[in-house]
Amino acid sequence: MTKHCRWIAVLLLLLSLPLATARAAADAPANLQPTLNQGKKWRIGYLEGGPYANYPQVLKSVINGLAALGWLEPVAFPQDKDVNVPANLWKWIGANVKSDYLEFPADAFYTSRWDEASRAKTKEAALTRLATAKDIDLMIAMGTWAGQDLANDRNTVPTLVFSSTDPIAAGIVKSVGDSGRDNINARLDPTIHERQLRLFHDIIGFKKLGVAYEDSVAGKSYAALPAIEQVAAERGFTVVPCFTKASTPDTAEAEASVIQCARQLAPNIDAMYLTIQKGLTPRSLPQVMEALNGNNVPTFSQNGSDEVRQGALLSLALAGFKYVGRFHAETMAGVFHGAKPRQLPQLFEDPPKIAINLQEAQIIGYDPPVDIIAASDEIYQEIEPAPAKAP
Incomplete structure (x- = not known):
């Protein structure tokens, strides 16, 4: 040939692949409708290995996905380049996103700045807070470092791993069909x-x-x-x-x-x-x-x-991350409705x-x-x- x-x-x-949807209907969480956490807003935290160009795009797409599902009001992100720094974007989201159901605390943002020494301290600070303060209901682990640092026995808070190149090879999850931990879910396109x-x-x-x-x-x-x-x-x-x-x-x-x-x-x-x-x-x-x-x-x-x-x-x-953002938003909604992250699909292939x-x-x-x-x-x-x- x-x-x-x-x-x-x-x-x-x-071109024969479906241009489709974020996930097959049969695999989607049963209920995506907004709901409160026993009368309170769900509090979301964030950990990254360090700033990276894709991370703000993924986070914005997730916010837009949540807005499409009704969990927060539609968002118009500023064009200021400074907002494309993850720390600044997280701060902006916490201060400007309007939601009756979700909260993004400014002090729940953690970054290791791609430094091994800082990584150990940041990991310890995040794990200690999750285990003792118990004021975070779901963690976003952005990237491979973050996924590795939260996929362990010390962390029991529901954690969704975004933007990891190969979560299986990195030891974050066990397989495509099973994360191996009840509180862990990592998006996979193997x-x-x-x-x-x-x-x-x-x-x-x-x-x-x-x-x-x-x-x-x-x-x-x-x-x-x-x-x-x-x-x-x-x-x-x-x-x-x-x-x-x-x-x-x-x-x-x-x-x-x-x-x-x-x-x-x-x-x-x-x-x-x-x-x-x-x-x-x-x-x-x-x-x-x-x-x-x-x-x-x-x-x-x-x-x-x-x-x-x-x-x-x-x-x-990756189609501007639109589809993967919707996928992550649906996974979050499933968790908020009581599903364990391990029970929800991890396989997602972008159109x-x-x-x-x-x-x-x-x-x-x-x-x-x-x-x-x-x-x-x-x-x-x-x-x-x-x-x-x-x-």
């Missing part, structure tokens, strides 16, 4: 990265795939390394790694490590999988792309269409949306077939101007 025919086969498979990589390989047909990630358990989990190795063995391409720094409170240091890896990998690869990590940011991405473009290296963003808009060639986007940047295609000399253009849901004609440069 030729590369182009393989692409068409994959495309038809993608084949998303395999689908991304197969699609990328069908389109480009590369033989050497560059991957930059931190050489740690968390770094490998964020990068979905098991999925990368699985598809590499299946398709017969070589994975060329480069190790970055992510578990550091210094964002500039993390960014510099990703840029350096791009420069190191570029002459030795024929494609690059841009993996989720602290150092790949809107500030560092232009320099990453500059290094790769100098060698005409096509790229696929694990993270989604935001990075395509900013210069990556391709991605399988597929293909994104491509045509200016990037021109820069690296890639002429996308008409079929790809016709099938792309998000087509960016140019690369979004970059913010201030990373070091």
Whole structure:
């Protein structure tokens, strides 16, 4: 089968998937209607490993999902970029969201700032409060670090893990069908990265795939390394790694490590999988792309269409997180109606949306077939101007 025919086969498979709903009706919690907690509002807390670009988007989508279900009034988020910092967004939500049923206490926000030393202290503070104060009814664990820190015997508060790349490999949950703990639920799409990589390989047909990630358990989990190795063995391409720094409170240091890896990998690869990590940011991405473009290296963003808009060639986007936000909101409603998180579905596959940047295609000399253009849901004609440069 030729590369182009393989692409068409994959495309038809993608388009045959339901564009659908956040979850099948049969799997949804029985009752999603707003209700009080014995006459009081439900109090929600938040823990993250550190700030990351996707986290505010996911949190906003969950708030919008809750509004759609009637748990709070519709929200108009400010356009101020400062609000896209998770700590600031949480503070804004607590002060501005109007609800007769839910409360988001300002002091229930915890972040480890991507620092191992801070992580131990933050974890202890959150677990101690949950066990002793008993003033939080549900915790949002945003990302892999947060999920790992709350999925243990010390925490009995219902906890929903959002935006974790691979909760099973990270030891947060036992399997797709069973979290392993009554109070834990983690959204899972176990084949998303395999689908991304197969699609990328069908389109480009590369033989050497560059991957930059931190050489740690968390770094490998964020990068979905098991999925990368699985598809590499299946398709017969070589994975060329480069190790970055992510578990550091210094964002500039993390960014510099990703840029350096791009420069190191570029002459030795024929494609690059841009993996989720602290150092790949809107500030560092232009320099990453500059290094790769100098060698005409096509790229696929694990993270989604935001990075395509900013210069990556391709991605399988997440529809602005709309559907996953509704999924999480329904899970929260199920918990508030008495279901244990473990009893609620964890499997959720976003409706597929293909994104491509045509200016990037021109820069690296890639002429996308008409079929790809016709099938792309998000087509960016140019690369979004970059913010201030990373070091």
